[in-house]
Amino acid sequence: GAGVSQSPSNKVTEKGKDVELRCDPISGHTALYWYRQSLGQGLEFLIYFQGNSAPDKSGLPSDRFSAERTGGSVSTLTIQRTQQEDSAVYLCASSLAGEGYTFGSGTRLTVV
Amino acid sequence: AQSVTQPDIHITVSEGASLELRCNYSYGATPYLFWYVQSPGQGLQLLLKYFSGDTLVQGIKGFEAEFKRSQSSFNLRKPSVHWSDAAEYFCAAYSGGYNKLIFGAGTRLAVHP
Numbered sequence: 124g125a126g127v128s129q130s131p132s133n134k135v136t137e138k139g140k141d142v143e144l145r146c147d148p149i150s151g152h153t154a155l156y157w158y159r160q161s162l163g164q165g166l167e168f169l170i171y172f173q174g175n176s177a178p179d180k181s182g183l184p185s186d187r188f189s190a191e192r193t194g195g196s197v198s199t200l201t202i203q204r205t206q207q208e209d210s211a212v213y214l215c216a217s218s219l220a221g222e223g224y225t226f227g228s229g230t231r232l233t234v235v
Numbered sequence: 236a237q238s239v240t241q242p243d244i245h246i247t248v249s250e251g252a253s254l255e256l257r258c259n260y261s262y263g264a265t266p267y268l269f270w271y272v273q274s275p276g277q278g279l280q281l282l283l284k285y286f287s288g289d290t291l292v293q294g295i296k297g298f299e300a301e302f303k304r305s306q307s308s309f310n311l312r313k314p315s316v317h318w319s320d321a322a323e324y325f326c327a328a329y330s331g332g333y334n335k336l337i338f339g340a341g342t343r344l345a346v347h348p
Contacts, residue, residue, distance in 0.1 A: 156335070156336065158338075164340070165325065165338050165339065165340040165341050166279075166325065166338040168335050168336075168337070171335055179335065182335075214278065214279070216279075216336075223269055223281045223284045224269075224281070224336055225281070226271075226278045226279040226280075227278055228277065228278040229278055
């Protein structure tokens, strides 16, 4: 597609529920990243996929967070047993190696 | 550890005034450097990037940035600010050895008429 697409754009969930956030990167981009932006905060790196290499999961805040990337394209970020502190905007970006990242519009997650 | 610092959390300028947003990085070698802008409720848009070569980089919307190795800085400038420039600006750095884009905390720009 022309840009990075994320869905849903907004998600409200009850504490303790699981959520799945989807990212559809730009076609042909080999790298895919997830970041989290909490209210009034900067961007926190979560996870990075590059081609067929093992993902860099060093930014995942707890084992409730996981992500996968199927077929080198679409990625899903899953948060299990959501907590209120998980409320944030989750941003996905894709890139060709060494180029600037293109970001999606994000998913605003609210845990109530 | 690799880091990107934006010393100014908030900046307010008058419309038509010049602007400079500061960014410093801490990396073992010169990283790739970027400036992004985020308008309220929007995603991040790339303004400009520096990989190598000419240290003065031109970007979109009339922005430019200058890389200064001696100061480990990559400051963003605009000669005349428009009200539509009010947004949050993020400086970021990427090093191939670490494979992730690290962001500064952001500078929120307000523009007075």
